[in-house]
Amino acid sequence: MPAKPTALSYLARVESSELAATASRIAGFKFRKPEFGTAANTSGLRDATFVFSRRLDSRTIFATDARYGALGKLGAWTGADKTATSTCRRILRAAKVPVAEIAKLDVVVEWGRSAKRVSENEFKFREPYVLRKIVRAARAVNGIPVWKSYVSLGLTAGGDVGSLEVHWPELPSAVIKEAGMLQTLVKRGFRPPDVAGARLESLEAGILHSSAIGFYMDVVAAVRAVYIGERPEVGRKPMWYFNRLGEPIVMPRDIATRAPESTAPRAAADAQPS
Amino acid sequence: MRYSTGGVRDYIPNGCGGPDLPATIDEVRGFQAWYSFAGHTRVTTWENGDVWGSDFRDGGDNDPSGGSELPEIYLFAGHGSCQNPPNATSPDFIIVCGNFGTPNTVNVGTQSRWGNGSGNLQFMFVDASCPMDLVSIGNNWFPVFRNLHMATGHSGTSNADALDSPDRGTNLAARTAGLPGILSWLFPQQSVGDAWMDVGTIDIQSGCSAVAIAAGRTEAEAIDRRENERITDNRPDPVPNWFAWKWRTA
Numbered sequence: 115m116p117a118k119p120t121a122l123s124y125l126a127r128v129e130s131s132e133l134a135a136t137a138s139r140i141a142g143f144k145f146r147k148p149e150f151g152t153a154a155n156t157s158g159l160r161d162a163t164f165v166f167s168r169r170l171d172s173r174t175i176f177a178t179d180a181r182y183g184a185l186g187k188l189g190a191w192t193g194a195d196k197t198a199t200s201t202c203r204r205i206l207r208a209a210k211v212p213v214a215e216i217a218k219l220d221v222v223v224e225w226g227r228s229a230k231r232v233s234e235n236e237f238k239f240r241e242p243y244v245l246r247k248i249v250r251a252a253r254a255v256n257g258i259p260v261w262k263s264y265v266s267l268g269l270t271a272g273g274d275v276g277s278l279e280v281h282w283p284e285l286p287s288a289v290i291k292e293a294g295m296l297q298t299l300v301k302r303g304f305r306p307p308d309v310a311g312a313r314l315e316s317l318e319a320g321i322l323h324s325s326a327i328g329f330y331m332d333v334v335a336a337v338r339a340v341y342i343g344e345r346p347e348v349g350r351k352p353m354w355y356f357n358r359l360g361e362p363i364v365m366p367r368d369i370a371t372r373a374p375e376s377t378a379p380r381a382a383a384d385a386q387p388s
Numbered sequence: 389m390r391y392s393t394g395g396v397r398d399y400i401p402n403g404c405g406g407p408d409l410p411a412t413i414d415e416v417r418g419f420q421a422w423y424s425f426a427g428h429t430r431v432t433t434w435e436n437g438d439v440w441g442s443d444f445r446d447g448g449d450n451d452p453s454g455g456s457e458l459p460e461i462y463l464f465a466g467h468g469s470c471q472n473p474p475n476a477t478s479p480d481f482i483i484v485c486g487n488f489g490t491p492n493t494v495n496v497g498t499q500s501r502w503g504n505g506s507g508n509l510q511f512m513f514v515d516a517s518c519p520m521d522l523v524s525i526g527n528n529w530f531p532v533f534r535n536l537h538m539a540t541g542h543s544g545t546s547n548a549d550a551l552d553s554p555d556r557g558t559n560l561a562a563r564t565a566g567l568p569g570i571l572s573w574l575f576p577q578q579s580v581g582d583a584w585m586d587v588g589t590i591d592i593q594s595g596c597s598a599v600a601i602a603a604g605r606t607e608a609e610a611i612d613r614r615e616n617e618r619i620t621d622n623r624p625d626p627v628p629n630w631f632a633w634k635w636r637t638a
Contacts, residue, residue, distance in 0.1 A: 151570040311406025346546035349470035349517025380438035382488035
């Protein structure tokens, strides 16, 4: 349900200047006649060029310059990694991301390639090329990974912010404490349940939370167990999250889901059961 | 737009090679939740043994009870194939565990054709680990494009695999569906290619790549679709003279 006009007017008056200042400080965006919007657990500003929004229940920010991208007017960064990571560090400070929690800062390269169909079974391939570089930050608290926290930064060819996502939610101290307990249990030989048709590949304690886009902010400590199948050529490895007793945890939510309306099995008109 | 999902958790209980993949069910239901929230129409949402190999093979893919050609958008979550390492002639497989419509293994390059005949499929999202290997993408994925616009998947090996996670499909939906009202810009809507680069790299092992491929009459058109096409663009079907793909490696 949209906010009532009076509430919206009040929120716009209170939040717009703060949003504009935050967008300027973190992303360098200067809005011209911005539109204010708020819905569910978010609020933000946009104009013809920039969008800056944030969640109200988490340290989560989205910032986009519409001119950014490999085909965009301002292009995308393909230059030195060091320049991009330096810019990211500045942004992390501006976004008040605790420096001690930055576990890793690396540059991911996005590649592109194309090919022409010469005939039904013959194709002419062009050489691969770098489309853009993205700086990614990973998070750990007291050496405990926070798997779904990240910063993702794409710069324009000129080095300005083109696309920025910060998803670095505040964590309850009780969850951090429990994650530390789980880490100790893993070191002391925590044994997760067996998975039929697979054997354990890796085990790690950490913190899991809801995604950046979503209507919930659940945070939970867990032991993550990755298994490899007996037939390794079959892809997609099982991954389970367990609590201290080796029981599957309730996974953090993003949006309310529901089971299919019909539970009747699918019938085949002409086929026999396999 | 109309969408379908196929999620296969149960491999061992149904007598197929395992292991089971419990997160696939949360993944397809999360995808459904976002797409329905955005106002798209669900066509079929089969799970486990109700997802059939024939749904992805040319001929069976128009089955009115659940073929992948019925909707414009289809997400498959389940097992795929991972050669170690693949080469240019290695096939890519989607693996189900169906009650009907066997065999359960679908050779994408030789058996899948999307957008041909009365087929509607425009966007095929495969979250099954390796069945979009870069080294064999010409053999396995160029032929499937008839009127298909885009496809997404992973390239990897058994040592650089995707992990069973609900997050890739759920987040792909959140970022591509086009949310209603003000949420359409408060939460960013991305092109299919950009969204998959961001979410396809979630919960995958080092060395595994998220891959997105598009087709077009010209090279420029294929590249433009790869970079910019959104599921809500309502673009016409492409003539697959050219292919453009991109990837990001974890």
